[in-house]
Amino acid sequence: MRSSLLDGLGILEMSPEMLALFVGFGLVVGVLFGFFGMGGSFLVTPALLMLDYPAPVAVGSGMAFVFGTAVIATLKHHDLGQVDYKLGVIMITGTTIGIEAGRASVYYLESLGLAGGVISVSYVALLGGVGAMVTRDALNGDGGGGTDHEAADQDLSEYEIPEVAKTIQQTVRIPPMVTLRGDVRVSAWVITAVAFATGLLSGFLGVGGGFIRMPAMIYAIGVPVPVAVGTDLFEIVFSGGLGSYLYGQGGGVNLGIVAPLLFGSALGARIGSAATAVVDADGIKIYFGGMLLIGAVAVGVGEVGSYLGNSTLELVGLVLVIGAAVVVAFAILYTTIVSLRKTRRQATTAVD
Numbered sequence: 001m002r003s004s005l006l007d008g009l010g011i012l013e014m015s016p017e018m019l020a021l022f023v024g025f026g027l028v029v030g031v032l033f034g035f036f037g038m039g040g041s042f043l044v045t046p047a048l049l050m051l052d053y054p055a056p057v058a059v060g061s062g063m064a065f066v067f068g069t070a071v072i073a074t075l076k077h078h079d080l081g082q083v084d085y086k087l088g089v090i091m092i093t094g095t096t097i098g099i100e101a102g103r104a105s106v107y108y109l110e111s112l113g114l115a116g117g118v119i120s121v122s123y124v125a126l127l128g129g130v131g132a133m134v135t136r137d138a139l140n141g142d143g144g145g146g147t148d149h150e151a152a153d154q155d156l157s158e159y160e161i162p163e164v165a166k167t168i169q170q171t172v173r174i175p176p177m178v179t180l181r182g183d184v185r186v187s188a189w190v191i192t193a194v195a196f197a198t199g200l201l202s203g204f205l206g207v208g209g210g211f212i213r214m215p216a217m218i219y220a221i222g223v224p225v226p227v228a229v230g231t232d233l234f235e236i237v238f239s240g241g242l243g244s245y246l247y248g249q250g251g252g253v254n255l256g257i258v259a260p261l262l263f264g265s266a267l268g269a270r271i272g273s274a275a276t277a278v279v280d281a282d283g284i285k286i287y288f289g290g291m292l293l294i295g296a297v298a299v300g301v302g303e304v305g306s307y308l309g310n311s312t313l314e315l316v317g318l319v320l321v322i323g324a325a326v327v328v329a330f331a332i333l334y335t336t337i338v339s340l341r342k343t344r345r346q347a348t349t350a351v352d
Contacts, residue, residue: 019260025322026065026261030268031329034073035275036214036229036288045205046123046295048257050302050318055115059106059205060244060252066202067240068262069269074233076273082230084181087223088238090188091231094195095202095239102203103246119205120303124296126201130212131292139286165222184222194220195235202239203246229276268329275336278343287331294324 029044044065048058077083109115174187198213213235217228247253302317304310 026264030265034272060247077230091195095199098199099203128296135289
């Protein structure tokens, strides 16, 4: 019975080494996903492309993995009170349209034989651009572009709204206006525009869109950072579910890939989400930005290797992708342990 089930998922067709790789990669990505509300799912699709999976399968399977991981992480953020369901529901409309447009683009490019190359180049541009922004802001110490987890009991209205978001809120006053958690008031059209743009990325690149949507929710909408993380994950549940269904209809979801990835991420997402309550992420922002930059280089190297037929370059690209995710995940775990020990020592001192 168990063998027939595993065989049906395609897991028995996978070598033990590949199975262990996918489970471990899922664990690492789960930690990143739960902590940042982004920061790992976008690595799955290029990794699958470098393993020579067809573009629709790489994108569709990445989308299915995003869906499963988002469900796990959202439940934890719900427990922490960091999900604005009103904001999430409004964003779903724009995201849905964007995903369908992105999916149609992938299949059109696939028919022309250009999908793999175009998607890889898009990854290099996006990862490099966002990574440069996050790294620059982290080095400047101005808190932009990354996740800054404050004390869990801080009132949401105390979070400072970025100047860009304030300008948008004052300029775009097209009804209906919506009041969000943290006393943020913004036009529903701004929310819908952000959702469409990130939905387009989700459908085209096979990602949850979080590494773009999370900063957009902060800088364009003005949402407090913890709420942006939790609401982003809630929205990804729907965008990932829709994308998985659409790609699944076209045979673009390989359960043999998704199942071991989700097995590993189930634990990782809970760990990463729980870490947001105890870790100040200022020290990790630079690692996150560095991971994006390394990811951009890795995809570029892998694509060049694929174009030249050089298996060594393809392997180097794959190792860089996985290595970048592993380094940041361990940085999160290490910082979490240090924070917990510090809190415990302070509590012991207070008691004494």
